[in-house]
Amino acid sequence: MEQVVLQADWTAREDLARLVAVLGADNLRWVGGAVRDSLLGAEVHDIDAATTLHPEAVMAALREAEIKVIPTGIDHGTVTAVLPGGNVEITTLRKDVATDGRRATVAFAEDWADDAARRDFTINALYAHPLSLLISDYFEGLADLDARRVRFIGNARERIAEDHLRILRYYRFQARFGSMLDGEAEEACADMAATLKGLSRERVASALLALLALPDPLETVERMFARGVLPVVLPEVTPATMAELAALIAFEKSRSAKPAPLRRLAAMLPAEPKLAEQVAARLRLSTAQKKALSRMARRGGMEADVRALAYREGPAMARDLLLLAERDAKALDGWEVPTFPLKGGQIVERGVGAGPEVARILQAVEVRWMAESFPPQSRVDEILDEELARRA
Structure with missing residues (x-):
């Protein structure tokens, strides 16, 4: 298969070149969303790197080079390099030791393929060498990317059993990147939907809102509803409210909202x-x-x-x-x-005793001010005069 070279402006950043020089080009690969999105020609927001170095060694090397580093997830092998052009998360190669559907126990690995094997989808397991920018593709992720197919690495049911949240991640990635449906993934997500009940509500909410934040998730959400996945996390949804969602998204598009x-x-x-x-x-x-x-x-x-x-x-x-x-x-x-240009004190100055009557006059003036499309101070004064005269 012809080798693919990553072509992206961000790879030429000077601060990234310095990071590579400090950690060693053979010890580092760009991975995940930045690689995937660059290959699709999409905007890149976050850059992640994988490394053969253990987190303590990464932190020591960066501190020696006077690059600020934060142990953001050091227990899981992740540290963050604070760089002028944008932070980079650096994670030591890992492999799963044990999983229970909610969290994984991991061990550090030495082989890039081991690290790739524990990722969720083939399109997320693409690694780019920081100097040659050659792509390492262990599970035919490039072909899936070309086909706009979101496919689990290995057996879909096994991947979901490791982390049940991958069901919602699958649908989010499908809504964002997919056009060709992967039958195995669709069946596995539907069959294992009930496992979502075991996840923390915060994780479910975050994944659900991320899906709904995409430009047009309607087709995917409708499929989630039809396959019985959505009712597990949102049993309140009905065919009528699904129609409301469809109408809203259509109206949003018509108004460029x-x-x-x-x-x-x-x-x-x-x-x-x-x-x-x-x-x-x-x-x-x-x-x-x-x-x-x-x-x-x-x-x-x-x-x-x-x-x-x-x-x-x-x-x-x-x-x-x-x-x-x-x-x-x-x-x-x-x-x-606009700011309502009348205060209660001004009404008191006009001879109204402090108390409920001031609030009633203030509200009456504000209602008329709104009804007249927020006229200027001079008109507010006239309205106040009229309300005071009415109460005389």
Whole structure:
């Protein structure tokens, strides 16, 4: 087979050349997403390296060269080199000793093929020499990449048994890279879907939101639902809410709206605030995420005035709500939410005693100010005069 050479601008970075010089070119390979994405012509965000050196030796060499290094996952063989052009995670070659579906016990290895064999998919087990940039492909990952096929390394069921989260990773990678379906992978994920129940909710939530953050995950999510995988982690999803997701993604495309995983999750759930809060709690979402998901579940009865909605909810939430309702948000483009130019103290200065009446007047003026599309201070003063006269 003809050898493939990695061609990517990032490989010419001076700080990476220095890293290679310090650790030794024969001891290091670029691996994983940076190699895969470069071969696809996609943007590269993170660079990972594999090394034959043990983490203590890596840290010692980098410190001697005055390169900052952080022991980010040293128990698993990973350290992070802090470089001017972007950090690099460096992991010692590993092989699995024992797995239980949630975590693995690993031992350091000396052979690149052993390290490749413990990775999940063939397209993630491509290694590039830092100088020659020749690709080492141990499991026909290059052919799978050309075919846009996401295929487990070795036996799919064995790979999933080692780490159940690989089911969700498979679907995320399929949604991002795949066009040709791998029958063995599809059957294994469906048959072993129940094993997802044993994972931590945080890991499930992270994987699910990562999938929903992709430009167009609809076909994959629909297949997950049809094959019984999605109901294991989101039993609240129904055919009706799947249709809501499809409508949302279509409307997002028509408005060139950026994907928002929490918005899409909201579409997949019935519009019931208590249920949304239960799902958020089960998935261990943050307080802010829980609040947002609950608000999006109360998406009925929104203000007709788009800017009034943004004033009450904030621009980001307003856009989410409008997209979910398939309503246009152009009125928000370039518009900054104004600050209500009236304080309670100003009402007290007009002779109203401090207390509930001040709050009632303030609210009445604010409602009229919003209804009149946020007029300037002069008009607010007039509205205040009118409200005070009404209460005289």
